[in-house]
Each structure stands twice: as structure tokens, then as C-alpha cells.
Amino acid sequence: MDWSEAAEQRLNGLNELDEFLLKAYEISALYKEKMKKYHDNKIEKWEFMVGDLVLLFNSRLRLFPGKLKSKWNGPYLVTQLFPQGAVELETKEGMRFKVNGQRIKIYFRHAESANEVIEVYHLDEV
Structure with a gap:
């Protein structure tokens, strides 16, 4: 087994892992943003006046x-x-x-x- 080839495979695997984690983070952020928007739309806004x-x-x-x-x-x-x-x-x-x-x-x-x-x-x- 060639050591340079093994080191290159190891670096490629680490880079793929980093890309996977970055994509998962982006998807999670998009999901949270969508859920916040949905929740905020469902909240009823009440307008109160002094004397109510x-x-x-x-x-x-x-x-x-x-x-x-x-x-x-x-x-x-x-x-x-x-x-x-x-x-x-x-x-x-x-x-x-x-x-x-x-x-x-x-x-x-x-x-x-x-x-x-x-x-x-x-x-x-x-």
C-alpha cells in the first residue's frame, strides 16, 4: 500500500465529511427558518386600547x-x-x-x- 495514496484517501474522506456537515447545517437552518415563519403566521395579534x-x-x-x-x-x-x-x-x-x-x-x-x-x-x- 502506498502511503501517499492512503493519506490522499484520508484527506478526501475528511473533506467529504466536512461538506456533509455543512450541508446538514444549511438544511437545518432552512428548516428552522420555515418553522419560525409558519409559527409567526399562526400567532394572533391582539390590539388592545387603554380602557379595554x-x-x-x-x-x-x-x-x-x-x-x-x-x-x-x-x-x-x-x-x-x-x-x-x-x-x-x-x-x-x-x-x-x-x-x-x-x-x-x-x-x-x-x-x-x-x-x-x-x-x-x-x-x-x-
């Missing part, structure tokens, strides 16, 4: 959570908007705190349902 009523997502870990218990607390009043999506909320008692804007959603209250009259019919009377 919002609900706050309760992400606290609970040992025995209720299945039917709502994970949204509130409503809270939006008092101030900060750059980068932070929002200052105010409770009914007047306490203020800041939260990430992705943890809140608009609260739609039904004014008609509060004044709605419910009629009851007993089956014995019909």
Missing part, C-alpha cells in the same frame, strides 16, 4: 385542578400599554400590575344577558 376590559390567563401550576374550572381570571381594565407587548392592568379594587400581552384576551360582556328575563314552566301546570 380583558381576561388574564392563569398559568399557575395546580395539584388538583378542576376540569371545568375556567383558566381565565378577570375582567381587568387596561390602564397602560408598554412597548414590546407589556400591558398594565387594574383590578376592581384599584391594584395595578404588569403582564405579558400574550397572556390576555379581550373580554366581551353581554349587556343583554344581564337584564334577560327567564321564564319557568313547570310540567305539572302544562
Whole structure:
């Protein structure tokens, strides 16, 4: 076996390995870019205004959570908007705190349902 030929084969193998790793890195970077673009398109952008009523997502870990218990607390009043999506909320008692804007959603209250009259019919009377 010729030593120069063996050394050349070894260098060619190392070069092929480097090319393979570089191509894998490029493919991985393209995949990550595509997935980020897809994810960013799926995120809903909420536009909040000062004075809006919002609900706050309760992400606290609970040992025995209720299945039917709502994970949204509130409503809270939006008092101030900060750059980068932070929002200052105010409770009914007047306490203020800041939260990430992705943890809140608009609260739609039904004014008609509060004044709605419910009629009851007993089956014995019909």
C-alpha cells in the first residue's frame, strides 16, 4: 500500500465529511427558518386600547385542578400599554400590575344577558 495514496484517501474522506456537515447545517437552518415563519403566521395579534376590559390567563401550576374550572381570571381594565407587548392592568379594587400581552384576551360582556328575563314552566301546570 502506498502511503501517499492512503493519506490522499484520508484527506478526501475528511473533506467529504466536512461538506456533509455543512450541508446538514444549511438544511437545518432552512428548516428552522420555515418553522419560525409558519409559527409567526399562526400567532394572533391582539390590539388592545387603554380602557379595554380583558381576561388574564392563569398559568399557575395546580395539584388538583378542576376540569371545568375556567383558566381565565378577570375582567381587568387596561390602564397602560408598554412597548414590546407589556400591558398594565387594574383590578376592581384599584391594584395595578404588569403582564405579558400574550397572556390576555379581550373580554366581551353581554349587556343583554344581564337584564334577560327567564321564564319557568313547570310540567305539572302544562
